[in-house]
Amino acid sequence: MAVPEPAYLLHHLLERAVVSRPTAEALVDRDRRIDYAEFGARARGCANELIDAGLNRRDRVAVYLKKSIEEATSLFGISLAGGVFVPVNALLRPAQVKHILDDCEVRYLITDDTRLATLGDAVAGVEKVFCIERDLAPSESAPGATKTIGEDLAAILYTSGSTGKPKGVMLSHRNLVAGSRIVCEYLGITADERILSVLPFSFDYGLNQVITAVDRGAATILLTFTFGQQIVKAIQKESVTALAGVPTVWAVLTQATPSFKKTRLETLRYLTNSGGAVPTATIDQLRECQPQTDLVLMYGLTEAFRSTYLPPHELETRKTSMGKAIPETEIFLVNGDGGRCGPGEPGILVHRGPTVSLGYWGRPDATAEVLRKNPLLDEHEGADLVCYSGDLVTMDEDGYFYFVGRNDAMIKSGGYRISPSEVEEVLMATGELAQAAVVGLPDKTLGNRVHAIAVAAEGRTPDPEAIRTYCSEQLPAHMVPRDIEFVAALPRSPNGKVDYKSLRAERVEGTVKT
Amino acid sequence: MSEQNPSTAVETKEKIRAFLLHRFPAAANLDLDADASLLDSGVVDSLGILDVVAFLEETFGFEVDDDDLNPENFDNLAALERFAEERRG
Secondary structure (H helix, E strand, O other), X not given: OOOOOOOOOHHHHHHHXXXXXXXXXXXXXXXXXXXXXXXXXXXXXXXXXXXXXXXXXOOEEEEOOOOOHHHHHHHHHHHHHOOEEEEOOXXXXXXXXXXXXXXXXXXXXXXXXXXXXXXXXXXXXXXEEEEOOOOOOOOOOOOOOOOOOOOOEEEEEEEOOOOOOOEEEEEEHHHHHHHHHHHHHHHOOOOOOEEEEOOOOOOHHHHHHHHHHHHHOOEEEEOOOOOHHHHHHHHHHOOOOEEEEOHHHHHHHHHOOHHHHHOOOOOOOEEEEOOOOOOHHHHHHHHHHOOOOEEEEEEOOHHHOOOEEEOHHHOOOOOOOOEEEOOOOEEEEEOOOOOEOOOOOOEEEEEEOOOOOOOEOOOHHHHHHHXXXXXXXXXXXXXXXXXXXXEEEEEOOXXXXXXXXXXXXXXXXXXXXXXXXXXXXXXXXXXXEEEEEEEEEEEOOOEEEEEEEEEEOOOOOOOHHHHHHHHHHHOOHHHOOOEEXXXXXXXXXXXXXXXXXXXXXXXXXXXXXX | OOOOOOOOHHHHHHHHHHHHHHHOHHHHXXXXXXXXXXXXXXXXXXXXXXXXXXXXXXXXXXXXXXHHOOHHHHOOHHHHHXXXXXXXX
16 A cells, blocks of 8 residues: 655554565564564554444544553554544553543543553443453554544643643644654654653653654664663663653663663663753763763653754753754744743743644633744734743743743643642542642752642641542652641732742742741 | 661661651552562652662662662562661671
């Protein structure tokens, strides 16, 4: 079957690799290995079963699996069938999984028996569940052509903002294909790459490792790790050339993996970072441990997929920079008056280019806040939709950007975006508290750690550890407050809202001891 | 800060237990005395290992080596206690 060139649907990338590199290694999951011919057969098998079950174009299909061959092939199978894939982080608890399944009206779920058993009635709204132990056998017969075009939804990725439950960012096929093409270009990814994938596919950045590898017919090595040594061993055993991480991955490698310091990993061509700034000391350590390896600092937000990258040769002189605009993309800063900022003037980062998403599923108001008409052009001049990041940033004379802070209460911790209100809701559900506010306090490993400030309910003397245990039953570990601090009352701003800025500032500046 | 007074294995165990329960609140739902797995349960993840290592080094005054970083030493409370007792000498 002829594959359109250039590819404009996600699964075209796979079909191209199946034709051009059928026997090349595609996915490695511990001792299991498949080539592109097998990858294609598994995607077709998945697509055929979904179509047999009645999948219509644009139906949502969630994938709730640990990092595995089945997880990766399912995403492409869903695309092939004309559906929209919704990867669910394997660490989420049933309540958060249920939110995702219900929020975007997921029709089919792909999971395994163990996970299904933990979900209980969280899957009540799903029409059919496929378990990898029984379903989705590889198939040689290709499903019939779908009517999908590049503007159709390919994926919905859930991410948190400053308030409320996670929202589903809608990405089109064109978004994903452009994102892959752009990243392949600036990282110089080729068919010889062997990319280690340790980040979840529910995270746009983590998803991009497997998409770029398929784009070039390269290999993806899937790894779930507890000890940094497992990463070092995987790099050695599989001759890994590329590793994408978040700051916590680098902390594990530089602080709790002596072999990373002692072993020169000659095959390792580059490391990429996103999901938060890497401390300068860690950057120095990484370069000292692996001087032959390029370190590429990047920045992006799910709503616009990828925004900036710092070319490795600029790292020496611009260690604190987020980099410059990625190819095919314009990044500019706007000030409070809506005008373009000059060099050095802090402003909100605005992203313009082919990876601007289609907004949030089912939330037109939230979408309208993030996706707005290009403020630098008039309507009659063809003003397009651009993405407002909510990140406060400055730019230098050469077009390199520097992160200043968030413009709202959203917490960035260990690569995750955390909404304070989602954590506060769980704290309040204990019935022990009259009020609760959650802020992010500086942490050298996490960037920010989750810290709760609470007022006890009248007549109660809550046990903070018992409350944290309750939170850990309801929330994934990265959302559980590291500490709960009790106060008599929460400060309010003049309009009566909890004053998060001063709660955080008092603790950062040390006027209140935590 | 290393310990000035030699403490017994029981004290070592209780210090580790107190640390685990504070840093990993989900550990309260594990039967730590019955060797419940901290790793298989997902209660201690890669980032958690980092904090366990820092705690052991700071509290018991020894350095954790590459060869020490494996499930045999980190999987449960008894393993951590044995490891800390062995290494503090």
